[in-house]
Amino acid sequence: MIVLEKVNKVYNDTFYAVKDVSLDIEKGEIFGIIGLSGAGKSSLIRLFNGLEEMTSGKIKIEGVNISELSKKDLLNKRKKIGMIFQHFNLLKSRTVKENIGFPLEIDGWKKKDIEKRVEELLLLVELEDKGDFYPCQLSGGQKQRVAIARALANNPKILLSDEATSALDPKTTKSILKLIKDIQKKMDLTVVLITHQMEVIREICDRVAVMSRGEVIESGKTYEIFLNPKSDITKELISYVPLQEEEEIKYIKKPGNKIVKLMFLGAVAGDPILSKAVKNFGLDINVLSGAMDLLSGMVIGHLIVELMGDMEKQNKAITWFQSVDVGVEVIYNGI
Ligand SMILES: Nc1ncnc2c1ncn2[C@@H]1O[C@H](COP(=O)(O)OP(=O)(O)OP(=O)(O)O)[C@@H](O)[C@H]1O
Numbered sequence: 001m002i003v004l005e006k007v008n009k010v011y012n013d014t015f016y017a018v019k020d021v022s023l024d025i026e027k028g029e030i031f032g033i034i035g036l037s038g039a040g041k042s043s044l045i046r047l048f049n050g051l052e053e054m055t056s057g058k059i060k061i062e063g064v065n066i067s068e069l070s071k072k073d074l075l076n077k078r079k080k081i082g083m084i085f086q087h088f089n090l091l092k093s094r095t096v097k098e099n100i101g102f103p104l105e106i107d108g109w110k111k112k113d114i115e116k117r118v119e120e121l122l123l124l125v126e127l128e129d130k131g132d133f134y135p136c137q138l139s140g141g142q143k144q145r146v147a148i149a150r151a152l153a154n155n156p157k158i159l160l161s162d163e164a165t166s167a168l169d170p171k172t173t174k175s176i177l178k179l180i181k182d183i184q185k186k187m188d189l190t191v192v193l194i195t196h197q198m199e200v201i202r203e204i205c206d207r208v209a210v211m212s213r214g215e216v217i218e219s220g221k222t223y224e225i226f227l228n229p230k231s232d233i234t235k236e237l238i239s240y241v242p243l244q245e246e247e248e249i250k251y252i253k254k255p256g257n258k259i260v261k262l263m264f265l266g267a268v269a270g271d272p273i274l275s276k277a278v279k280n281f282g283l284d285i286n287v288l289s290g291a292m293d294l295l296s297g298m299v300i301g302h303l304i305v306e307l308m309g310d311m312e313k314q315n316k317a318i319t320w321f322q323s324v325d326v327g328v329e330v331i332y333n334g335i
Pocket residue numbers: 011012015017035036037038039040041042043044196
């Protein structure tokens with residue numbers, strides 16, 4: 001869908017903001033480009049739709065080399081590439097409806113058709129009741145929804161996102177990422193997003209490229225990069241990722257198997273508690289998730305486990321855990 005071959009962007013004749021970048025982004029995937037500040041992400045993504053001209057290399061979109069297009073054809077191509085930004089870039093003096101319909105006005109659509117399309121888009125981004133509001137009357141998340149609707153007005157095939165969630169709080173970030181994912185499926189979009197937050201990559205990207213000093217230093221499927229990061233920068237970016245909120249993890253509940261949270265504090269965190277429980281009670285124990293941390297030099301942590309075996313033995317194991325100072329919270333009692 002989008003192929004980059006040895007793309008360079010040089011500023012002031014000597015500074016490589018983008019250096020020898022080659023990527024192959026497939027149709028219908030959500031592709032993330034991550035890097036620390038100054039890595040060259042914005043410079044790179046702005047080349048995708050010709051907002052900036054590359055210094056050398058080749059960018060092909062659906063097989064078409066964009067640097068060989070005439071100005072008119074490039075403009076037409078750009079209509080099929082929507083873009084959203086960190087600071088939304090809405091027109092302050094226009095209502096939500098007028099902002100969303102703006103690209104269609106420029107494209108010469110009839111008033112009636114614009115109104116119809118805008119209504120569809122308001123529904124898509126769940127802002128049906130905000131059409132007559134002005135941007136200053138909206139929250140950050142709502143502003144980004146308007147920007148997304150505007151970016152999709154022309155039915156693009158590609159959506160570019162330049163740090164679209166960086167100015168939003170974590171909860172709003174999640175709702176915007178969910179919206180992008182839902183829309184990607186509905187419209188069969190190819191999404192390229194740049195971010196400095198690895199949690200954004202974890203949340204929605206199928207594949208990711210890590211940039212540093214203008215170069216792609218590592219790329220692959222998101223889970224592979226998380227499981228086996230190679231470069232120090234990737235490791236650093238992953239280290240900033242907050243742990244997933246427990247309540248967001250959906251455990252598969254199987255009747256007959258209790259799910260319990262075991263909480264460890266201090267010395268007991270170093271004991272082979274699980275293997276002792278397996279031996280003592282003849283149970284199978286399946287670890288579902290967990291985390292360990294250091295708090296004022298003391299090891300603390302918890303594990304969410306599934307107990308498998310005779311219910312009587314499961315109850316005995318719980319009593320035993322408590323007797324050896326492991327906190328127990330039953331998440332699912334197996335019935
Ligand atoms: N127009 C320009 N002229 C000269 N140098 C530029 C220009 N635009 C960007 N740069 C430089 O290119 C490098 C990459 O900048 P870019 O904005 O692409 O990085 P980034 O990864 O998007 O960082 P951030 O997340 O902080 O925006 C930086 O060192 C920046 O100073």
